[in-house]
Amino acid sequence: MTLQAYLIVSAVLFSLGAVMFVSKRNTIAILMGVELVLNAAALNFVAFAYFTPSQASQLDGQIFAIFIILLAAAEAVVALGIALAAYKAYRHIQADQLVALKG
Amino acid sequence: MxxxxxxxxxxxxxxxxxxxxxxxxxxxxxxxxxxxxxxxxxxxxxxxxxxxxxxxxxxxxxxxxxxxxxxxxxxxxxxxxxxxxxxxxxxxxxxxxxxxxxxxxxxxxxxxxxxxxxxxxxxxxxTTIDIGKLLLKEYVLPFEVISFLLVAAMVGAIMVVKGGKEQ
Missing domain, CATH: 1.20.120.1200 (NADH-ubiquinone/plastoquinone oxidoreductase chain 6, subunit NuoJ)
Structure with a gap:
């Protein structure tokens, strides 16, 4: 397969994730959009590491993908903590109604 | 194909x-x-x-x-x-x-x-051997930083959900 094919798949995933986190009402759906975007980025890193590896090491892109997965884990934990705390306080997690911080 | x-x-x-x-x-x-x-x-x-x-x-x-x-x-x-x-x-x-x-x-x-x-x-x-070597040689600083970040995220998530001051 060519590099372009992988880039097209990750571009579609990225756009769907971006559409999710600008348009969803539910906070957890927004989090799922972020996960899609992170997956698209990791797929790009791995595809570039395979087709155009860096001079230093063939595995640099895969190391980046591992870091992306770990960052996604940290981000999911904190975001779900915030979602649960918001649910305890307001009994819903609709992003368009969580306006307590609005000036 | x-x-x-x-x-x-x-x-x-x-x-x-x-x-x-x-x-x-x-x-x-x-x-x-x-x-x-x-x-x-x-x-x-x-x-x-x-x-x-x-x-x-x-x-x-x-x-x-x-x-x-x-x-x-x-x-x-x-x-x-x-x-x-x-x-x-x-x-x-x-x-x-x-x-x-x-x-x-x-x-x-x-x-x-x-x-x-x-x-x-x-x-x-x-690739496992090479990834292990890279993580503990070239990328040891990001590796340590991200392990610290994971601990901080875990503690932070518990604090956010439990509220922190109710004991």
Whole structure:
């Protein structure tokens, strides 16, 4: 397969994730959009590491993908903590109604 | 058509189809479970690209950890009375067309760029040993920073959920 094919798949995933986190009402759906975007980025890193590896090491892109997965884990934990705390306080997690911080 | 190519088209079709379901399903639980299988097929891409260790990390951390957490979060916060209306969009048409336009721009960029490709991608053997060496030599500082970040995120999440001052 060519590099372009992988880039097209990750571009579609990225756009769907971006559409999710600008348009969803539910906070957890927004989090799922972020996960899609992170997956698209990791797929790009791995595809570039395979087709155009860096001079230093063939595995640099895969190391980046591992870091992306770990960052996604940290981000999911904190975001779900915030979602649960918001649910305890307001009994819903609709992003368009969580306006307590609005000036 | 050789076998890796066949698998690529299989994974690409399934991944894109599942991503559409995740993005446009109106039941949040359907989105969560579809995302679970999407992450499995992403691991298939990594295996095709010579990342055997990375594919396992994706399966165990992403599908087994993060996505289970997402499903938990969905079930703990979902409106049980109306599950089929739990994942609504606002400005759906507008964002859909912006997304399509953005994808079209990206595809045009990919079409018009020449990448410095290798003539033949190198054969990749098992990568676990080399990844371990890289993580403990060249990337030891990011490795330590990210382990500290994970501890901080865990403690922070507990503080956020439990409130911190009620003892």
């Amino acid at each position: 050789n076998l890796p190519e066949l698998f690529f088209y299989l994974f690409a079709g399934v991944t894109v189809g599942f991503a559409v379901v995740v993005a446009f399903s109106t039941n949040l639980l359907h989105s969560a479970f579809t995302l679970f299988f999407l992450l499995f097929f992403m691991a298939g891409f990594y295996a095709l690209l010579g990342g055997d260790f990375l594919a396992m990390v994706q399966l165990m951390v992403y599908a087994g950890g993060i996505n289970v957490l997402l499903i938990f979060g969905t079930m703990l916060t979902a409106d049980v009375a109306q599950p089929e209306r739990s994942n609504l969009s606002f400005q759906g048409v507008l964002t859909f067309f912006s997304g399509v336009a953005f994808t079209a721009v990206l595809l045009a960029v990919f079409e018009h760029t020449t990448w410095p490709l290798l003539e033949q991608p190198a054969e990749v053997g098992p």
